Amino acid sequence: MKPVDKKIYLASKSPRRRELLRQIGVDFELLLLRSDGPRGPDVTEEVLPGEAPVDYVARVANEKADFAFDLVHKRRLTQRAVLSADTTVAIGSEILGKPATNAEAVAMLEKLSGRTHEVMTAIAVRYQDFSEHITQVSEVRFADLSPAAIKAYCATQEPYDKAGGYGIQGLAAVFIEHIEGSHSGIMGLPLFETAQLLRRAGVLP
Numbered sequence: 692m693k694p695v696d697k698k699i700y701l702a703s704k705s706p707r708r709r710e711l712l713r714q715i716g717v718d719f720e721l722l723l724l725r726s727d728g729p730r731g732p733d734v735t736e737e738v739l740p741g742e743a744p745v746d747y748v749a750r751v752a753n754e755k756a757d758f759a760f761d762l763v764h765k766r767r768l769t770q771r772a773v774l775s776a777d778t779t780v781a782i783g784s785e786i787l788g789k790p791a792t793n794a795e796a797v798a799m800l801e802k803l804s805g806r807t808h809e810v811m812t813a814i815a816v817r818y819q820d821f822s823e824h825i826t827q828v829s830e831v832r833f834a835d836l837s838p839a840a841i842k843a844y845c846a847t848q849e850p851y852d853k854a855g856g857y858g859i860q861g862l863a864a865v866f867i868e869h870i871e872g873s874h875s876g877i878m879g880l881p882l883f884e885t886a887q888l889l890r891r892a893g894v895l896p
Contacts, residue, residue, distance in 0.1 A: 702759035702775040744781035756815035772818035780855025799856035804836040827881035829872025
């Protein structure tokens with residue numbers, strides 16, 4: 692087996708995941724997958740019929756990791772570990788994706804108001820013959836939100852690139868009464884579980 696390159700490929704466009712990896716001292720190079728264009732996305736994020744949220748998020752993270760790992764070989768890039776992740780928000784069996792419009796963002800915040808929901812982040816790592824994933828699940832409870840608060844929040848840019856229409860690291864932090872689980876996982880990359888996988892792959896000491 693070749694020596695492990697301590698630098699990894701991060702197959703994610705999320706600036707929050709970059710910040711979190713830097714927080715734990717992981718050096719990385721971006722390996723971005725196509726999300727749109729004439730040929731469509733490299734990995735579809737559509738929910739399959741009857742697919743449970745926890746199965747959905749794990750499948751998407753694994754498909755991203757597999758595609759990125761194949762890309763490393765096809766492009767003859769330096770052999771490094773590949774890390775991908777996917778985050779979803781769910782109320783029961785209903786998956787709340789990323790709102791595309793103001794109306795969708797408002798509807799999501801109205802659903803989350805005064806309720807507890809789950810935030811699931813799956814992370815997948817591929818390197819040589821190593822192939823594993825972990826899904827971390829946190830519970831988040833929102834306070835009762837007034838229509839004015841929802842309207843004001845949805846007038847910002849925060850809801851529109853985030854699962855569930857909010858980010859815990861931004862203005863929406865004031866909506867959250869209680870969390871149980873991983874703060875970094877809710878942001879999009881659970882650091883404890885990420886470190887576990889990277890250690891098992893030999894990337895972290």
